[in-house]
Amino acid sequence: MERSGGGDPRESLRLLWRAPQARSGRGRPPKVSLDKIVAAGLELADRDGLAAMTMDRLAASLGVGTMTLYTHVPGKAELVDLMVDAAWQELDLTRSGSWRDRIEHYAAQTVALHERHPWLRMVSTVRPPLGPGLLARSEFLLAALAGTGLTAAESAAATDSIVTFVDAAAATLAEHTQAERVSGQSAEDWWAARQVFWETLFDQARYPAITQAWRDGGFDRNAARAAANAFDLGLRALLDGITAMARRDG
The missing domain is CATH 1.10.10.60 (Homeodomain-like)
Known part of the structure; x- marks a missing residue:
């Protein structure tokens, strides 16, 4: 790292x-x-x-x-x-529209950025380079949230939450693609090679919640699609939470 x-x-x-x-x-x-x-x-x-x-x-x-x-x-x-x-300067941050549309646009841009540069996930930016790329990102997100009615502190915290979730989730999506490219093995083939685990080693009594979720169709066999679904759900839940905060304060 x-x-x-x-x-x-x-x-x-x-x-x-x-x-x-x-x-x-x-x-x-x-x-x-x-x-x-x-x-x-x-x-x-x-x-x-x-x-x-x-x-x-x-x-x-x-x-x-x-x-x-x-x-x-x-x-x-x-x-x-x-x-x-x-x-980060590659992001297209010219989108207008509602604050939610702008955040969703940022999220899609970040996913594409990590696909182009999969090594980004290997660099911690907890202490960020204070350059025009990362500052443009902060400016775009804070400007998008400016009309929500959140306080300045809440907008800053919401921006940090969006960056934390979107960057980490986008990196995970890119890692699925990178793993397949480097190994030459699809996620489906990787799991198929480990089918014996579920057939002979997995203890349903010890892991009843996992077992029930599997029986109820909770797990997508396509790993890349499952990761994309998790991204969409997480982003929607995060933005719904910001919406609820904005309505409360309003």
Whole structure:
């Protein structure tokens, strides 16, 4: 697990916001730009995973020496911050409509984002990179909730709840796809190979609630569809709860 916000704070913030840095004007022009480095990092992590995105491999993919990268970014910690924020900048946050429509749009965008960048789930943003991507997300969600009648504290808490649920659930959906791609085995085939567990080892008396839920059709045999249904139900329940709070306060 990588953690954002672990690099030099001044350098990370300067790079995230592309603040200009004084240069002497001497020497050769740079072979690569910071934006190209970030884009190459995203491509490498998307293809091979974040652990494989080393500075050496990244430099090789750009056709430059590793030290060239360090003239643009201090190290991998700062680069991960840049990559995370660049990924979040891909969200289309132009949707209008009711607050609920806007949150649902954000949720769908986040699911698609995690599908494109499955390594995002491997980066903890408890200490977030304070870049334009994540700030745009917060701005969009707070603006969407502004007309609900919630207090400022409730709107901030609701925003955090939405981000926590949607990001985690979207990462789980992406993990189903990633597991199948990496292993070459579908979820259905994986469960079929373990059918013997249910036939010979599972104790129905010990797990009566699971048994009853199975008999009543509570479990979808399609794992990806079950995960999508769980996402839809969880989001609907969360937004229904916010709606109830807004009506109470109103």
